[in-house]
Amino acid sequence: MSQPPPLTPASVVRLRREGGVAHFPGLARPRCIRCARVSEAQRDELWRLLSSAEAGRAAGREEVEGADRRRFCLSVEDASGTTLWGLTVAEETVPPALIEWWRRADDEAKNEGDP
Numbered sequence: 001m002s003q004p005p006p007l008t009p010a011s012v013v014r015l016r017r018e019g020g021v022a023h024f025p026g027l028a029r030p031r032c033i034r035c036a037r038v039s040e041a042q043r044d045e046l047w048r049l050l051s052s053a054e055a056g057r058a059a060g061r062e063e064v065e066g067a068d069r070r071r072f073c074l075s076v077e078d079a080s081g082t083t084l085w086g087l088t089v090a091e092e093t094v095p096p097a098l099i100e101w102w103r104r105a106d107d108e109a110k111n112e113g114d115p
Contacts, residue, residue, distance in 0.1 A: 002085065004050040007043040010079040011035040013050070015102045017091070019070040031105035049098040050074060050085075056093040072102070 007013070013033040035043050053074060070091040076084050 003054060004047060004076050004085045004087075007035050007047045007076065009036040009043075011043075012077045012079075012081075013046060013101075014073075014075045014077060015098075015105060016073040017070055017102070018073060019091075031102055033101060033105050045097075046101060049095050049101065050076070050087075052095050053089050053093065053098060054087055056089065056095075072098075074098075 005011075012035065014030055015033070016030040033046065035046075038046070053072070071088050072091055072094050073086070073088045075086040078084055
């Protein structure tokens with residue numbers, strides 16, 4: 001099991017949802033959380049959620065077979081854009097609080113013009 005690196009203000013967490021039968025561009029668009037914009041407590045919470053997603057995958061909670069299954073691709077990058085850690089997990093195994101972070105990241109991107 002590979003845990004995500006500690007999140008610093010220079011870290012960027014990227015979250016992408018993929019898969020499923022129907023393609024919805026708004027749901028497929030990669031989202032990012034710039035750790036410089038969140039508090040240390042929020043970075044700690046986000047790190048715990050990423051670690052939990054990794055632990056769920058390592059514990060064998062794999063995705064159920066089927067045509068309409070979605071996955072979350074999670075990654076942590078440094079300030080230069082180098083990927084330090086990455087993970088793809090079944091949507092069913094993602095902690096609900098991490099999905100909320102994904103939703104908020106989308107809202108922030110719309111409001112602040114992030115890519």
